Amino acid sequence: MSDINIPVEFTSDEKGYYDRQCPNEKCEYIFKIHMEDWKEKVSDEQVFCPMCGHVNDNIKLDHFRPF
Numbered sequence: 001m002s003d004i005n006i007p008v009e010f011t012s013d014e015k016g017y018y019d020r021q022c023p024n025e026k027c028e029y030i031f032k033i034h035m036e037d038w039k040e041k042v043s044d045e046q047v048f049c050p051m052c053g054h055v056n057d058n059i060k061l062d063h064f065r066p067f
């Protein structure tokens, strides 16, 4: 066991990545997105699946299922 104790915020892992799964039933690709990238690049306005490119308007992080 590691003795490193890092506070967990949101649902990110220890490196600050979210695990997300594409909401597209035909894809369901599981990907990671870094929390900083999410804040800086993606915001909550446009999120797309890196595999199938699935995009929804006004999609939010919560629409991508936590894995």
Ligand SMILES: [Zn+2]
Binding pocket: 022, 023, 024, 027, 028, 029, 049, 050, 051, 052, 053, 054
């Ligand atoms: Zn997808």
